[in-house]
Amino acid sequence: MYLFLVLLGWIVTYFSLYFLFPYFFNGAAPALSRRSWYSIIGTVAFSAFIFAASSNIRDPELSNRILHIFGGGFLSFLVCFLAVKDSGLNIGRFQFFVFSFLVVLSLGAVNEMLEYVLQNYFNFSFAKTANDTWLDLISNSAGALIAGVFLTPFIKHSWNQK
Numbered sequence: 001m002y003l004f005l006v007l008l009g010w011i012v013t014y015f016s017l018y019f020l021f022p023y024f025f026n027g028a029a030p031a032l033s034r035r036s037w038y039s040i041i042g043t044v045a046f047s048a049f050i051f052a053a054s055s056n057i058r059d060p061e062l063s064n065r066i067l068h069i070f071g072g073g074f075l076s077f078l079v080c081f082l083a084v085k086d087s088g089l090n091i092g093r094f095q096f097f098v099f100s101f102l103v104v105l106s107l108g109a110v111n112e113m114l115e116y117v118l119q120n121y122f123n124f125s126f127a128k129t130a131n132d133t134w135l136d137l138i139s140n141s142a143g144a145l146i147a148g149v150f151l152t153p154f155i156k157h158s159w160n161q162k
Contacts, residue, residue: 003051010043010079013107017083025095030087039082047075068136072111073143076104081151096155097148108140 018036019029050071057063080100084091112133118124127133 068139069143073140077147104144
């Protein structure tokens with residue numbers, strides 16, 4: 001159930017960012033393209049792969065770190081990248097990196113707040129100590145930095161466009 005909600009969250013996040021990025025930087029929202037659906041399928045597949053891979057790690061702490069690095073920070077940054085590329089947004093690399101990094105940090109914080117509510121009011125079990133929350137946020141940040149290093153160079157910016 002939780003995995004389904006996470007996958008649904010990635011789809012909602014992609015579409016939100018697809019319209020948010022261009023609206024924030026250009027003041028106009030683009031029409032959806034066919035590439036969007038391929039990005040959604042790829043995002044869901046990558047998310048499922050990371051979840052399965054981290055589930056096969058025997059050490060629960062390492063598994064959780066991998067899950068948050070690649071299934072949290074890296075995947076969130078990848079969703080930002082795909083939304084920018086698919087929407088055709090003309091944005092500078094620095095703008096993209098900073099805005100995407102802030103989005104990733106925000107998504108990580110929202111995830112941790114959701115885990116708090118589910119754990120304390122609906123008897124889900126996510127963390128044994130508060131340190132886990134901080135380690136999750138650090139892992140999300142590390143994943144965003146890794147993705148930023150690899151994905152930001154692929155952002156094309158044309159200074160001649162208005």
